[in-house]
Amino acid sequence: xxxxxxxxxxxxxxxxxxxxxxxxxxxGLALILLVAFLLVPVFGSSFFLNTMMxxxxxxxxxTIGLNLLLGYAGQLSLGTGAxxxxxxxxxxxxxxxxxxxxxxxxxxxxxxxxxxIGVLFGLPSxxxxxxxxxxxxxxxxxxxxxxxxxxPWLYNxxxxxxxxxxxxxxxxxxxxxPNATPVTRYLVLLxxxxxxxxxxxxxxxxxxxxSWMMIRDMDIAAELIGVRPLPTKLLAFAVSSYYCGVAGxxxxxxxxxxxxxxxxxxxxxxxxxxxxxxxxLGSLAGSFMGAAFIWILPVLLRALPEMLGVTIAAATVxxxxxxxxxxxxxxxxxxxxxGCARLWQTAKQKLRTWPFPY
Amino acid sequence: MGGLLHTVxxxxxxxxxxxxxFFVQVLWEGxxxxxxYALIALGFVLIFKASAVFNFAQGIMVVFAAxxxxxxxRLGVPAFVALGLCVLIMLALAVAVxxxxxxxxxxxxxxxxxxxxxxxxxxxxxxxxxxFGGEPKVMITSELLLPTGSYVWETLGGRVILQQxxxxxxxxxxxMVAVLAVVFQRTKIGRALRAVADDHQAALxxxxxxETIWVVVWFAAGVVALATGIMWGARSDVSFxxxxxxxxxxxxxxxxxxxxxxxxxMGGLIIGIGEKLGxxxxxxxxxxxxxxxxxxLIALAFLLxxxxxxxxxxIIERV
Amino acid sequence: xxxxxxxxxxxxxxxxxxxFGGVRAIADVSxxxxxxxIRAIIGPNGAGKSSMLNVINGFYxxxxxxxxxxxxxxxxxxxxxxxxxxxxxxxxxIALFKGMTVLDNLMSGRTLKMRRGFFWQALRxxxxxxxxxxxxxxxxxxxxxxxxxxxxxxPVGRLPYGLQKRVELGRALAMEPELLLLDEPMAGMNLEExxxxxxxxxxxxxxxxxxxxxxxxxxSVVMDLSDRIVVLDHxxxxxxxxxxxxxxxxxxIEAYLGVAH
Numbered sequence: 001x002x003x004x005x006x007x008x009x010x011x012x013x014x015x016x017x018x019x020x021x022x023x024x025x026x027x028g029l030a031l032i033l034l035v036a037f038l039l040v041p042v043f044g045s046s047f048f049l050n051t052m053m054x055x056x057x058x059x060x061x062x063t064i065g066l067n068l069l070l071g072y073a074g075q076l077s078l079g080t081g082a083x084x085x086x087x088x089x090x091x092x093x094x095x096x097x098x099x100x101x102x103x104x105x106x107x108x109x110x111x112x113x114x115x116x117i118g119v120l121f122g123l124p125s126x127x128x129x130x131x132x133x134x135x136x137x138x139x140x141x142x143x144x145x146x147x148x149x150x151x152p153w154l155y156n157x158x159x160x161x162x163x164x165x166x167x168x169x170x171x172x173x174x175x176x177x178p179n180a181t182p183v184t185r186y187l188v189l190l191x192x193x194x195x196x197x198x199x200x201x202x203x204x205x206x207x208x209x210x211s212w213m214m215i216r217d218m219d220i221a222a223e224l225i226g227v228r229p230l231p232t233k234l235l236a237f238a239v240s241s242y243y244c245g246v247a248g249x250x251x252x253x254x255x256x257x258x259x260x261x262x263x264x265x266x267x268x269x270x271x272x273x274x275x276x277x278x279x280x281l282g283s284l285a286g287s288f289m290g291a292a293f294i295w296i297l298p299v300l301l302r303a304l305p306e307m308l309g310v311t312i313a314a315a316t317v318x319x320x321x322x323x324x325x326x327x328x329x330x331x332x333x334x335x336x337x338x339g340c341a342r343l344w345q346t347a348k349q350k351l352r353t354w355p356f357p358y
Numbered sequence: 359m360g361g362l363l364h365t366v367x368x369x370x371x372x373x374x375x376x377x378x379x380f381f382v383q384v385l386w387e388g389x390x391x392x393x394x395y396a397l398i399a400l401g402f403v404l405i406f407k408a409s410a411v412f413n414f415a416q417g418i419m420v421v422f423a424a425x426x427x428x429x430x431x432r433l434g435v436p437a438f439v440a441l442g443l444c445v446l447i448m449l450a451l452a453v454a455v456x457x458x459x460x461x462x463x464x465x466x467x468x469x470x471x472x473x474x475x476x477x478x479x480x481x482x483x484x485x486x487x488x489x490f491g492g493e494p495k496v497m498i499t500s501e502l503l504l505p506t507g508s509y510v511w512e513t514l515g516g517r518v519i520l521q522q523x524x525x526x527x528x529x530x531x532x533x534m535v536a537v538l539a540v541v542f543q544r545t546k547i548g549r550a551l552r553a554v555a556d557d558h559q560a561a562l563x564x565x566x567x568x569e570t571i572w573v574v575v576w577f578a579a580g581v582v583a584l585a586t587g588i589m590w591g592a593r594s595d596v597s598f599x600x601x602x603x604x605x606x607x608x609x610x611x612x613x614x615x616x617x618x619x620x621x622x623x624m625g626g627l628i629i630g631i632g633e634k635l636g637x638x639x640x641x642x643x644x645x646x647x648x649x650x651x652x653x654x655l656i657a658l659a660f661l662l663x664x665x666x667x668x669x670x671x672x673i674i675e676r677v
Numbered sequence: 678x679x680x681x682x683x684x685x686x687x688x689x690x691x692x693x694x695x696x697f698g699g700v701r702a703i704a705d706v707s708x709x710x711x712x713x714x715i716r717a718i719i720g721p722n723g724a725g726k727s728s729m730l731n732v733i734n735g736f737y738x739x740x741x742x743x744x745x746x747x748x749x750x751x752x753x754x755x756x757x758x759x760x761x762x763x764x765x766x767x768x769x770x771i772a773l774f775k776g777m778t779v780l781d782n783l784m785s786g787r788t789l790k791m792r793r794g795f796f797w798q799a800l801r802x803x804x805x806x807x808x809x810x811x812x813x814x815x816x817x818x819x820x821x822x823x824x825x826x827x828x829x830x831x832p833v834g835r836l837p838y839g840l841q842k843r844v845e846l847g848r849a850l851a852m853e854p855e856l857l858l859l860d861e862p863m864a865g866m867n868l869e870e871x872x873x874x875x876x877x878x879x880x881x882x883x884x885x886x887x888x889x890x891x892x893x894x895x896x897s898v899v900m901d902l903s904d905r906i907v908v909l910d911h912x913x914x915x916x917x918x919x920x921x922x923x924x925x926x927x928x929x930i931e932a933y934l935g936v937a938h
Contacts, residue, residue, distance in 0.1 A: 076469070124658060127665045130468070131412050135612045136661065138605065139654030150645050202801035206809060207784075207791040210777070214785050217774035224734060224772075225852065226760030226789040235795075266605070270476060277473045282776070315492060322484030329477030334462040337470045 036190055041183045049182040050255075056295050057189045058251045063275040063287040064200050065243025070273075071282035072204055073236035074216025075125055079137035080244050080272040082144035085264030086114040087245025088252040089154045092163040095253075096156060103168035103176055104188070107249045114245020115238040117144070122237030126230045141266055148261040164258045176253045185254040192250065196243065201284055203239065212236050213282070244272075278332055280339030289340035298325060370639035379516025384638050385631060390524040390593075392630020393531045397586040398607035399614065399622035400535070401579035406616050407555040408575040409460065410468060414475040415482060417604020419580060422482045423448060424587030424596045428498060429490030437501035441584075448580030456572045464568075483598055492598070497591030499523060504592060527589040534585060535623065538578065547574060555617070609657030629653045683904065684712030686745075687888055688733065688856060693742030695728055695912075702728040703739065704912040710856065715882055716890045717903035717920075721932065724909040726892045727769055730858045733890070734759040734766055747855075761789055765849035766858035769892075771841045775834035779844050782833055783819060786851025787812040816851055823847050823877060839870045846877060857881070859891040863898060871895065875902060900924065908932075 040053060066080050091110035095103060121140035125133055148154060155163050167177025174180040175188055203209050211232050214222035223229055252259040271294060279290020301321040305312045336343050374381040398416055405413040426447050430440040459474050499506055505522035542548035553561040554571050562568060590600065610629050614621025633656070637649040688710045695703040703725045710716045718726050731737040733744065735754030744751045747762065754764075765786070774782050791812060797805035820826055823843050828836060833844055842862060849857055862878065863871045875898060881887050893899050899906065899920070906923045908915040916926045923929055 124662060128661050129665075131472070131616065132612050132661055132665065135608045135654065136658050138608060139651060139658045142651035142654055146647055146650050150647060199799045202799055206798040206801060206805065207788050208795065208798050210781055210785050211788055213777050213781070214774050214788075217776050218772050220736070221768070221772035221774070222785075223756045224736060224760060224766065225785060225848075226757055227785075228757055266602070274473075274476070277469075281469075316488065319484045319488035319492070322480050323488065324484075326477045326479065326481030326484060329480070330459055330474050333466075333470055333474050333477070334459075337463075337466050 033194070037187070041187060044183075044186075046182045049186045051299055052296055054182065054186055054189060054255045055251075056291055057186075057193045058247055058255050059272065059275060059291040059295050060288045061193050061196060061250065062244050062247035062272045063279060063291045064197060064284060065240045065247060066272050067276045067279070067282065067284065067287050068200060068204070068212070068243065069236050069240035070276055071280075072209060072216065073212035073233060073240075075122070075233060075236060076130065076134045077137040077237075077240070078134050078266070078269050078273065079121060079140035079144070081264045081266060081268030082141045083114045083118055083241045083244040084248025084251060084268065085144060085148055085261070086117050086241075087111055087248035088259060088264065089148060089163065090114065090245065091249035091253060092156075092165075093154065095166060095168065099166070099168075102170060103253065104170070104192075107192070107246060107253065110249040111242040111245040114248065115242040118237045118241025118244075119234050122234050122241075125233045125237070138266075141269055145261055145265060148264065160260075162258050162260045163252060165253050165256075176257075178257065180254075189250055189254050192246070196246070197284060200243070204284070208235065274329060278329065278339055280341030283339065283341035285344070286339050286341030289344070293340065294325070297328070365643060366640070373639060377516070379513060379518055382513070383518045384634055386518065386520060386524075388631035388634030389627060390521075390527060390630070391634065392627040393528055394586060394590055394593075394626075395606050395610045395630050396623045396626025397531055397534075397582060397589070398604055399610040399626055400538075400619065401582045401586070402607060402611055403614075403617065403619055403622045404538075404575050404579045404582070408551050409554075409572055410471075410558075411460070411475065412468065412472045412616075413579070414472060415478040416579060416583065417601050417607060418479045418482045418598075419448075419451070419583040420587045420590065420604060421596070421598055421600045422451075422486045422587075423580065423584035424497065424591040425486045425490050425495070427584070427588065428495045428591070428596050431498045431501065432490075432495075437498055440498075441502065444584055445581060448584055449577050452573050452576035452580055455576050456569060460572055461569065479601075483601070487598065494595035494597035494599070495591075497588060497596055499588075499592040502588065504588075506592075521593075523589070523592045527592075530585060530589070534582065535619070538582075539619070547571075551575065606653050609653040612657050613660050629656060632656050683714045686710070687712040687747060689745040690729070690733065691743050691745060693729075693732055693739045693744070695725070695732060695737055695739045701912050703732065703909075705742070706909065706912070706914045707742075708907045708914065708917050710888060710890055711905075712855075712888050713882070713886050714888060714904040715878070715902050716888075717899045717906045718890060718892050718909065719894075719896075719899055719906060720909035720915070723911075725912040726909055727860055728912075729909065730766060730860055730890070730892065734764050734858060760852070763853075763855035764858065765852040765854035765856075767842070767845045767849050767860055767862060769860040769864065771838075771845055773833045773841055773845055773848065776832060778830050778832055779825060779836070779847075780816065780820075780829045782844055783816045783847050783851045784812065786848045787816065789852070819847050819850050822850075822880075839866055842866065842870075842874070843877075846874075850881065853885075854887060856888045856890065859889060859893075861892050861894065863893060863895055871898060878902060 040049075044053060062080060062084055065083075066077065069075050069077055087110045090113035091106050094101075094106040094109060098106070117140070121137060124136045128136055149161070152158075155161055158164065165176050167179055168175050173184060175184060204212070211222065211227045212235075214225065214227050215229060215232050215236075219229055222232075248264065251263070256263065275290035275294045276287065277290070278293050279288070280286030298321045301324060302317055305317060332339070336346075398420060401416040401419065402413055405411055405416070423444055427440055427444045430443055431437055435443065455478065459478060460471075463471055463474055504526055507522050509520045509522065509525075511518045511520055542551060550561070550566045551571055551574070553564070553566055554568065558568065587596070594600075606629065607626075610622065610625040612625075613628060614623070614625030633649050633652045636652045641648045686709045689707075690709070691707050693703055693706050694701070706725075706729070718729060720726050728737060732739050733754065735756045735758060738753040744754050746754065746759075746764075751758070774785060777785070791808060793805040793808050797803065801809075820829060823846065825840065825843060825847065828840065828844075833841055836844065846859070846862065849859075859878070863874050866874065878889060878891070879902065882889055891902070893902075903920060905917070905919055907917050908923060908926075908929050910932045915932055916923050916929045918926075
């Protein structure tokens with residue numbers, strides 16, 4: 001009885017097109033934002049913020065990025081990790097070349113570099129489709145990976161080959177670097193992620209998002225309606241890579257504090273791909289669920305033996321969690337191939353008609 | 359500028375000409391790694407043809423098979439018994455995959471099945487490391503009576519060193535491809551398999567049991583993986599680090615076309631030789647290590663010219 | 678009879694030939710379409726009818742001949758050119774966007790008419806929102822016209838065939854075309870659905886003045902609806918003229934009607 005749309009009539013097309021046309025959903029979103037902005041920073045421990053919430057937000061953003069490309073525009077990419085890396089290295093170079101400009105500006109600019117590279121590697125998508133395109137993006141992944149390793153200029157000739165985040169301030173508060181508190185970093189991240197999610201949701205609801213979905217569902221028909229495939233796909237690559245690039249910059253500057261090329265390896269690409277699929281292709285809310293599922297579950301698995309008071313070798317826990325995640329992915333795909341987002345919709349549908357479904 | 363063009367376009371060929379024995383050596387090395395790529399790609403093609411599943415786990419199956427073999431031997435199982443057990447393990451894997459993964463996911467979109475095989479990949483890595491340990495191991499080459507020495511071939515005013523295991527690998531690979539070709543062309547199961555590859559529903563409607571076909575191809579791919587794993591393990595350590603190398607089968611696949619066995623073999627050889635030549639003669643210009651991405655770039659360049667691969671069928675789009 | 682003034686020639690197909698490898702799909706065919714008329718293209722299976730529509734809207738490039746569209750001669754049309762200058766079409770095997778709702782499918786027909794760029798789209802505020810709502814209003818009129826209000830928010834993949842055909846017509850109408858190409862709009866429909874579809878086609882033609890070229894196998898429908906008929910057989914033009922003339926043409930009766938009856 002709590003979740004009903006009866007009696008909520010739309011009197012304008014604007015109201016009918018809102019993100020959450022149903023009042024209870026709007027209240028739910030407000031509650032989530034309230035918890036995220038107030039309760040989590042006040043009550044969350046540093047450990048909780050550092051190992052769960054901050055990575056969760058970073059990966060959510062990357063997942064939204066890949067979801068725009070794969071879930072909306074239907075283009076499979078296995079180069080997400082490398083595109084995140086481009087953002088991270090661009091942000092690092094910008095921050096060290098222009099130390100006086102605010103780090104948030106650098107973060108947002110760094111996405112543009114990733115977007116440029118993304119467009120470059122998206123060019124083959126005009127001729128290549130599906131799995132073949134996946135291989136083209138693998139070229140991007142391994143080539144960029146090689147660049148991160150072999151171009152010392154990228155990491156300022158640091159002998160360790162790593163990029164280390166300098167301390168940067170805003171209004172006298174350290175945003176990045178060793179002195180930045182987890183709460184500050186979390187709040188900055190959260191704000192950026194919320195704003196960028198809002199922008200993504202605007203894009204996908206307008207003609208841009210529709211033309212992406214047209215290309216995804218039937219590219220020939222889209223072309224005959226007047227959607228030009230190349231600009232449309234390239235725009236998807238650009239926006240998607242922008243999101244991934246910013247996520248990569250945030251990952252290094254607001255989470256890890258330092259990074260080496262393995263942070264942006266093919267494994268990261270797969271991790272984000274999992275998040276997209278598990279969360280639900282073509283669902284922004286699903287992107288958050290997928291990121292939560294794939295990131296937080298292993299953290300919990302690793303903590304589980306300790307909580308039960310059993311000592312197991314770290315390597316064994318690692319192996320078991322690989323097995324569990326692999327099996328869970330298959331199980332989720334079998335139970336609901338459309339991911340968590342669809343499960344949630346089904347649940348809402350049930351709730352809407354509860355307790356009298358017929 | 360002229361100097362750069364010279365270093366890129368002339369010098370490498372001068373080197374090839376002046377040191378022909380070294381050039382032949384490089385070609386041979388490329389050929390051997392090409393054979394291994396081709397074998398992994400072959401496993402992919404078998405499964406893709408019969409079930410339209412893009413089996414991402416093929417590379418891991420290679421490692422898993424090799425790891426099981428070495429692991430069992432370490433537990434005291436004689437080499438050839440271990441080999442037999444490994445074949446059984448691959449059969450069990452094929453049955454399990456068909457029952458637990460393919461059957462529940464039948465009629466799902468390709469991307470879902472592809473994702474499921476990535477899930478399978480993670481599962482197999484975890485399982486393999488849990489049971490046999492994660493540290494690199496040495497392949498039991500001599501226990502399997504495979505030759506380990508090397509021939510020195512005096513030719514072209516110099517010498518080319520051929521590892522005997524590489525020669526064995528080439529022979530075994532050729533034999534395996536021949537056996538598969540005969541099985542698929544001449545036997546009843548082969549005919550059924552080609553029918554399934556052509557059209558799933560039509561095959562079902564004439565009474566071909568899809569489940570059996572799937573088990574058969576996954577098992578065949580598993581045996582190919584085992585053989586590949588032995589060859590590969592003999593050349594380097596047996597460890598999951600191989601999975602990155604196994605990804606090289608993907609450019610091989612797109613080069614050859616996803617559904618073509620000769621394509622997989624040709625693609626493997628082209629990629630293997632191409633990347634070796636690139637690394638040795640041009641890699642130095644870029645600071646080395648270009649082997650990690652050259653294969654993908656070669657494949658990409660090919661794709662732009664022929665999107666359906668070397669031997670894939672041309673797709674005519676209609677509405 | 679209907680009250681419409683048939684206008685000038687709006688599209689002319691001139692000496693068009695199309696080959697796929699060695700197969701001749703269309704051989705040296707010429708005909709024209711006049712403004713505001715309903716033009717039927719008929720012929721047995723494999724006669725080259727769908728290929729003809731594909732040539733007209735630029736999906737196939739003919740090896741020979743040219744297309745004169747609204748006074749402009751083109752060696753071959755391009756899909757984007759066709760769509761942006763007022764040619765819309767439906768497909769024999771429905772080509773809707775299956776993952777999108779009916780509403781989004783119809784809105785997709787408006788894509789070329791939407792002007793607000795990336796920046797406004799990202800904000801979805803002010804001009805972008807006004808534009809979206811203006812187009813939504815237009816699309817709702819089409820939804821109203823086709824009587825598909827109740828399925829507005831259903832993904833088209835879940836709809837029955839007949840309704841999908843109707844939605845596809847809606848998507849083409851959303852483009853507000855001058856020339857509407859319909860590839861077997863009534864294939865696989867029952868009598869009632871055919872009557873509905875005929876009514877929609879006539880209303881579009883009469884009220885909006887849209888020129889229509891349609892491929893259809895049901896002869897009674899073709900005879901009732903069309904002003905002029907082109908008959909193709911094995912890629913060649915067999916006859917061209919008003920229904921009563923074409924239906925009496927001995928070559929047509931032998932090649933097509935004779936087979937069908």
